Amino acid sequence: MADRPPRIHLDNADLTRGHPLVVLFRLIRDERRRVVMATASSIINKIFDVMPEILIGIALDVVVRGEASFVAQLGLSDPTDQLIALGIATFLIWFGESLFEYIYQVLWRGLAQDVQHRLRILCYNHAQYLPTRFFEEQRSGNLVTILNDDINQLERFLDGGANTLIQTFAAVILVGTVFFIVSPLIAVVAFLPVPAIIFGAFWFQKRAQTRYDTVRARAGQLGAKLTTNLQGLATIRAFGAEERETEALSQESVGYLTANRAAIRISSAFIPIIRMAILSGFLATFLIGGWMTLNGTMEVGAYGLLVFLTQRLLWPMTGLAEVIDLYERAMASTRRILSLLNEPIAKDEGTHDVAVDGRFALKNVAFRYETSNGGVNGIDLDIPAGHTVALVGPTGGGKSTLIKLIGRFLDPQSGSIALDDVTLDRWTIKALRRSMAWVPQEVTLFAGSVADNIAYGRPDASRDEVIAAARLAEADSFISALPDGYDTSIGEYGQKLSGGQRQRIALARALLLDPRILILDEATSAVDNETEAAIQRSLAKMRGQRTVILVAHRLSTVVHADTIHVMEQGRLTQSGTHAELIRQPGLYRTLWSIQTGEAPRESATVEDISKAARS
Numbered sequence: 014m015a016d017r018p019p020r021i022h023l024d025n026a027d028l029t030r031g032h033p034l035v036v037l038f039r040l041i042r043d044e045r046r047r048v049v050m051a052t053a054s055s056i057i058n059k060i061f062d063v064m065p066e067i068l069i070g071i072a073l074d075v076v077v078r079g080e081a082s083f084v085a086q087l088g089l090s091d092p093t094d095q096l097i098a099l100g101i102a103t104f105l106i107w108f109g110e111s112l113f114e115y116i117y118q119v120l121w122r123g124l125a126q127d128v129q130h131r132l133r134i135l136c137y138n139h140a141q142y143l144p145t146r147f148f149e150e151q152r153s154g155n156l157v158t159i160l161n162d163d164i165n166q167l168e169r170f171l172d173g174g175a176n177t178l179i180q181t182f183a184a185v186i187l188v189g190t191v192f193f194i195v196s197p198l199i200a201v202v203a204f205l206p207v208p209a210i211i212f213g214a215f216w217f218q219k220r221a222q223t224r225y226d227t228v229r230a231r232a233g234q235l236g237a238k239l240t241t242n243l244q245g246l247a248t249i250r251a252f253g254a255e256e257r258e259t260e261a262l263s264q265e266s267v268g269y270l271t272a273n274r275a276a277i278r279i280s281s282a283f284i285p286i287i288r289m290a291i292l293s294g295f296l297a298t299f300l301i302g303g304w305m306t307l308n309g310t311m312e313v314g315a316y317g318l319l320v321f322l323t324q325r326l327l328w329p330m331t332g333l334a335e336v337i338d339l340y341e342r343a344m345a346s347t348r349r350i351l352s353l354l355n356e357p358i359a360k361d362e363g364t365h366d367v368a369v370d371g372r373f374a375l376k377n378v379a380f381r382y383e384t385s386n387g388g389v390n391g392i393d394l395d396i397p398a399g400h401t402v403a404l405v406g407p408t409g410g411g412k413s414t415l416i417k418l419i420g421r422f423l424d425p426q427s428g429s430i431a432l433d434d435v436t437l438d439r440w441t442i443k444a445l446r447r448s449m450a451w452v453p454q455e456v457t458l459f460a461g462s463v464a465d466n467i468a469y470g471r472p473d474a475s476r477d478e479v480i481a482a483a484r485l486a487e488a489d490s491f492i493s494a495l496p497d498g499y500d501t502s503i504g505e506y507g508q509k510l511s512g513g514q515r516q517r518i519a520l521a522r523a524l525l526l527d528p529r530i531l532i533l534d535e536a537t538s539a540v541d542n543e544t545e546a547a548i549q550r551s552l553a554k555m556r557g558q559r560t561v562i563l564v565a566h567r568l569s570t571v572v573h574a575d576t577i578h579v580m581e582q583g584r585l586t587q588s589g590t591h592a593e594l595i596r597q598p599g600l601y602r603t604l605w606s607i608q609t610g611e612a613p614r615e616s617a618t619v620e621d622i623s624k625a626a627r628s
């Protein structure tokens with residue numbers, strides 16, 4: 014079944030309602046038959062498991078009472094025949110026990126694997142649709158911990174916990190029945206510790222619960238710190254911060270360790286306490302049964318049977334402690350998993366899904382981040398189809414926020430953004446994603462070949478189409494020079510690609526989509542002059558064919574734009590062509606002077622200026 018793709022519920026509302034355990038069962042509701050078979054195998058195995066004790070009692074009965082024994086009453090009068098029959102029964106019982114142990118192990122552990130597989134895919138899939146804002150507030154390492162660690166905790170519980178619970182319950186019923194048949198008096202005495210054990214288990218569970226919640230939260234923090242540090246290893250090394258970071262990580266690790274110790278102190282106390290309760294039940298059977306046998310009111314075989322069975326009844330209950338321990342850890346993890354699944358996904362309620370022209374109209378758009386005062390305010394902006402529009406301005410001015418709003422990765426809190434006269438919330442997300450291609454500053458390359466990476470948005474693209482896109486992005490010549498050309502593996506070679514080469518692959522990837530709208534988010538900030546010039550040439554070739562929105566710090570990138578908008582403190586403060594802006598006093602002219610190192614000449618052509626800026 015693990016091969017079957019899991020049923021994905023994007024709307025998890027009805028799936029994740031209720032107690033975590035109920036949610037787990039809901040998750041495997043289509044596996045009812047397997048659960049029933051696994052439960053039956055656990056019970057049958059338990060029946061076989063208590064049989065040897067009964068056989069010991071019967072064997073004692075045979076050797077003590079001979080021809081008057083219980084087995085003799087079944088028709089086997091010769092004690093030797095009785096022993097042989099008992100031997101055969103013992104063999105069959107052990108064989109049956111082993112067989113059903115194998116079956117329940119395979120079934121329960123298989124189910125545990127399926128549950129973890131389904132939850133992992135469900136969570137990952139859900140995470141992909143969460144609003145951008147969620148990730149800006151979460152540390153991604155915490156998400157990795159949920160997807161890995163927390164789901165593994167759950168698997169550990171399901172692996173053996175369900176079986177232990179069922180078998181303990183079955184043992185109480187089975188052994189209790191035998192006890193009541195043989196001696197109701199001893200049955201009552203032997204069962205006296207059971208309520209104490211169950212009470213103890215619940216007492217323990219209550220105390221353990223909060224401690225395990227802390228353990229899981231600490232595990233999330235530790236995972237987040239580890240991920241951040243491993244990703245930023247180059248920076249740590251460059252600043253010689255290794256010792257400081259080891260100390261910081263050690264503090265997180267100590268936090269996790271301390272939380273675990275608190276949980277361990279509670280969980281370790283359970284078995285010794287339960288052992289004392291078991292001792293009282295065992296002693297009662299031992300003494301009262303012995304006294305009754307001495308008095309002749311109980312057979313030796315029955316006495317032996319009860320003494321052995323008390324162990325069978327009470328000892329497995331110590332296993333409850335371990336199960337409750339696993340259960341508490343698993344439920345703490347499940348609560349974290351469910352809190353992720355209950356995060357509302359980004360709204361996709363639009364229905365408009367037609368070919369896109371690429372015309373934007375923003376009216377009085379405002380957006381403010383909850384966790385800072387940053388954002389954008391009062392944005393009025395028209396972007397005609399096929400125009401190249403640039404956003405420039407100081408850091409923190411709101412450029413990235415604005416393009417996230419245009420791409421509908423964020424929704425404005427007031428005002429409206431329309432694409433081709435239809436507000437963004439009325440478009441399907443699919444249509445928006447299909448029409449806009451992004452070239453980010455930080456390029457992510459995935460495992461696979463260079464060609465696979467260029468074709469990431471259109472896996473069905475032919476090799477010719479991939480090469481054409483690479484040519485347009487001026488990436489073809491360096492890709493052809495790689496050891497295996499377009500088939501060069503990114504896994505083996507990715508680290509060796511320069512920032513500029515990665516950037517050109519990203520541009521090719523975007524161009525292969527042939528989007529109506531191309532968004533370059535500081536795509537040229539960190540690249541060499543040659544790559545910047547190459548990207549400029551690519552953009553020049555597609556002028557008028559698609560709407561291009563580019564965010565840039567380097568003004569040389571934007572001189573050719575049809576309109577340049579300057580953003581400061583979340584507002585648009587200047588708009589115009591390069592030639593217009595350079596002539597007016599304002600931030601653009603100041604930035605230009607700083608970047609070129611000279612005051613602009615009014616007669617300078619765009620090409621002159623561009624050259625000056627790049628030199």
Ligand SMILES: Nc1ncnc2c1ncn2[C@@H]1O[C@H](COP(=O)(O)OP(=O)(O)OP(=O)(O)O)[C@@H](O)[C@H]1O
Nearest residue numbers: 149382384385387388407408409410411412413414
């Ligand atoms: N995820 C976030 N949570 C809270 N505040 C944010 C977040 N992202 C940005 N901000 C704030 O919003 C404001 C605008 O940021 P934004 O990233 O849009 O500016 P920018 O012009 O793109 O800057 P840069 O040129 O440095 O990329 C800043 O004050 C920033 O601190």
